[in-house]
Amino acid sequence: MTRTISIIPQPGKLEVGSGAFALTAETRIFASDASVPMGYYLARLLRPVIGFQLPGERTSTSPDTANAITLRLTPGSGKKRPAPESYALSVTDAGITIEAPRPAGLFYGVQTLRQFLPPAIESQTSPSGVAWTIPHVSIEDAPRYSWRGMHLDVSRHFFSVSFVKRYIDLLAMYKFNRFHWHLTDDQGWRIEIKSHPRLTEIGAWRTERDGTISGGFYTQDEIREVVDYAREHFITVVPEIEMPGHAQAALAAYPELACTSGPGEIAVWNRWGISKEVFCAGKEATFDLLEDVLAEVVALFPGPYVHVGGDECPKDRWSACDDCQARIQAEGLADENALQSYFIKRISRFLSKRNRQLIGWDEILEGGLAERAIVMSWRGTEGGIQAARAGHDVIMTPTSHCYFDYKHADRPDEPGQWGVIPLKKVYDYEPTPAELTPAEAQHVLGSQGNVWSESMPTTRDVEQMVFPRLCALAEVVWSPRGQRDWEDFKARLRAHGERLQALDVEYYRDQEIWPA
Structure with missing residues (x-):
C-alpha cells in the first residue's frame, strides 16, 4: 500500500x-x-x-x-x-x-x-x-465485530445537540455503529421525563463549589432528533439511565426515594467520585418512578438496548435502611449484594416486557445475573469472561485499554485523569479473551471506547481526548486481527492527520505519529 x-x-x-x-x-x-x-x-x-x-x-x-x-x-x-x-x-x-x-x-x-x-x-x-x-x-x-461502540458522558459536563450530532458524524466515518449516551449520574440528569418534571427542573442543574450554576438537559424532541440523525448514519443509540447508584441528581429532585438512613436534604452533587446516595431498594415508590422513566425512554429510543448502569453502588445506606432491610427479609435475600441483584432483575423484567434487552456494567454479576442481560466488562476482562462462560453476551471495555478520559502519555502536563493509555496500547487491544473457548467467544459482541467527562468541560477537550485513539479502536473492532500492523497504522494515521485537520478535529498530536 x-x-x-x-x-x-x-x-x-x-x-x-x-x-x-x-x-x-x-x-x-x-x-x-x-x-x-x-x-x-x-x-x-x-x-x-x-x-x-x-x-x-x-x-x-x-x-x-x-x-x-x-x-x-x-x-x-x-x-x-x-x-x-x-x-x-x-x-x-x-x-x-x-x-x-x-x-x-x-x-x-x-x-x-x-x-x-x-x-x-x-x-x-x-x-x-x-x-x-x-x-x-x-x-x-466486512466488520470483525457487530458491536463497535463509543460512549459519551453528558452528565458530568453537558454538551449541545449540535456537538452530539458532530460526534455521531465522526463515529460514522470510522464505521462505529453504537452510540452509548450516558444521560444520568450524580452530577446531572439530562433527559426530559414528562411524568416526573423535577428530574430536569432540579436534577439537571448543579451549583458548583464556586457558586456558579452549570447544567442543561435534552428535551424529548431533541432526543428524537439525535436518535433519527444516528439512525440515518446507521448508528443505534443506547441510552444509559443509572441505577441504583450514581443517582444523586435524581434524588435531589425526589429525595423521598432515598434511604431512611440518608441525610434528608440532597443536592445535585458537585464533586467527582462515588456518592453514597443511591435509590432505596426497599420502597415501591422507587420502582414506580423508574418504571415511569423507562417507559418514556423506551418510547424515545427504538433500539433494542437500554443500559441501566448498575455499577459502583455503595451499600452503606442499604445496610442501615429500615425499608431495604425489610425488603431483604421479605424476599429471602442473603445480603445487600443479593438486593442489588433483585433490583436489576426486576428492572430487567420490566424492560423485557417492552422488547428491550438490559445492559449493565459488570457489577450486575454480583448476587446473580438477570436473564438475557448483557454485561459491559470495564473492571478488566474477568467480568466479561465470567458472563460469556455463563452464556451471556458481553461487550469488552476495560479501563486498561478503552477509557479515553485517561491520559495519552505519562507526563505531568497531560490532560486527563486516573491513568495512562497510549495510542499503541489501544491499537494492540484484543477484545476476545484468549481464555474463552470458541463457543464462549461467540458471546463477545465487540468493544467500545468510554469517554467520562469529568476532565472535559469543553467539546474541544472531548475531541482531544478521543482522537486519535478512536481511530485505533476503529481498526480493532472492524479490521481482521491477523492484518493489524502498528508500523503500517502509524504511516496511515500520519497521513490521516491532514483529514482530521480538514474536519477541524482537535486531535491529540501524539509525538510518535506527528513529531514536533
Missing part, C-alpha cells in the same frame, strides 16, 4: 491499481430503488466541496455511461449470503461501484470512498486547484 492511501479502519481485502478515476461535472450517481437514499447522501456529502453537482438517477440496471458512481444492493442467497454490514468497492476508469447486501454496507462503502478522496473533501468550503481523483482499487470488506 502506498503512503498516500490512509484508510482507517483498514479494509479486509484491498488491491490497488495503477490508474485513477476523476470526478467531473459530467459524473453521475446511479442508485437502485433501495439505494436511492444513499445516493442522495453521497451527493450531499460531495456537492458543497467539489464545486459542481453530481446528478442522480434511479435505475434497476447497470448504467450505460462510463463516468458514473453506481450504488447497488445485492442481498445474495443461500450459503454465499454475505455478512450484513459488508460491502464491495471497485474503482476503475469506467467508474465507481459500491455493492452491499444491506444499506448499512453501502453506507460503509461510501465512508471508505470519501477517505480515498483528497482531505479537502472534509472542509466546509470549496477549495480551488484540487484534483478530485480516486485511485483504482478493488475492496471486499
Whole structure:
C-alpha cells in the first residue's frame, strides 16, 4: 500500500491499481430503488466541496455511461449470503461501484470512498486547484465485530445537540455503529421525563463549589432528533439511565426515594467520585418512578438496548435502611449484594416486557445475573469472561485499554485523569479473551471506547481526548486481527492527520505519529 492511501479502519481485502478515476461535472450517481437514499447522501456529502453537482438517477440496471458512481444492493442467497454490514468497492476508469447486501454496507462503502478522496473533501468550503481523483482499487470488506461502540458522558459536563450530532458524524466515518449516551449520574440528569418534571427542573442543574450554576438537559424532541440523525448514519443509540447508584441528581429532585438512613436534604452533587446516595431498594415508590422513566425512554429510543448502569453502588445506606432491610427479609435475600441483584432483575423484567434487552456494567454479576442481560466488562476482562462462560453476551471495555478520559502519555502536563493509555496500547487491544473457548467467544459482541467527562468541560477537550485513539479502536473492532500492523497504522494515521485537520478535529498530536 502506498503512503498516500490512509484508510482507517483498514479494509479486509484491498488491491490497488495503477490508474485513477476523476470526478467531473459530467459524473453521475446511479442508485437502485433501495439505494436511492444513499445516493442522495453521497451527493450531499460531495456537492458543497467539489464545486459542481453530481446528478442522480434511479435505475434497476447497470448504467450505460462510463463516468458514473453506481450504488447497488445485492442481498445474495443461500450459503454465499454475505455478512450484513459488508460491502464491495471497485474503482476503475469506467467508474465507481459500491455493492452491499444491506444499506448499512453501502453506507460503509461510501465512508471508505470519501477517505480515498483528497482531505479537502472534509472542509466546509470549496477549495480551488484540487484534483478530485480516486485511485483504482478493488475492496471486499466486512466488520470483525457487530458491536463497535463509543460512549459519551453528558452528565458530568453537558454538551449541545449540535456537538452530539458532530460526534455521531465522526463515529460514522470510522464505521462505529453504537452510540452509548450516558444521560444520568450524580452530577446531572439530562433527559426530559414528562411524568416526573423535577428530574430536569432540579436534577439537571448543579451549583458548583464556586457558586456558579452549570447544567442543561435534552428535551424529548431533541432526543428524537439525535436518535433519527444516528439512525440515518446507521448508528443505534443506547441510552444509559443509572441505577441504583450514581443517582444523586435524581434524588435531589425526589429525595423521598432515598434511604431512611440518608441525610434528608440532597443536592445535585458537585464533586467527582462515588456518592453514597443511591435509590432505596426497599420502597415501591422507587420502582414506580423508574418504571415511569423507562417507559418514556423506551418510547424515545427504538433500539433494542437500554443500559441501566448498575455499577459502583455503595451499600452503606442499604445496610442501615429500615425499608431495604425489610425488603431483604421479605424476599429471602442473603445480603445487600443479593438486593442489588433483585433490583436489576426486576428492572430487567420490566424492560423485557417492552422488547428491550438490559445492559449493565459488570457489577450486575454480583448476587446473580438477570436473564438475557448483557454485561459491559470495564473492571478488566474477568467480568466479561465470567458472563460469556455463563452464556451471556458481553461487550469488552476495560479501563486498561478503552477509557479515553485517561491520559495519552505519562507526563505531568497531560490532560486527563486516573491513568495512562497510549495510542499503541489501544491499537494492540484484543477484545476476545484468549481464555474463552470458541463457543464462549461467540458471546463477545465487540468493544467500545468510554469517554467520562469529568476532565472535559469543553467539546474541544472531548475531541482531544478521543482522537486519535478512536481511530485505533476503529481498526480493532472492524479490521481482521491477523492484518493489524502498528508500523503500517502509524504511516496511515500520519497521513490521516491532514483529514482530521480538514474536519477541524482537535486531535491529540501524539509525538510518535506527528513529531514536533
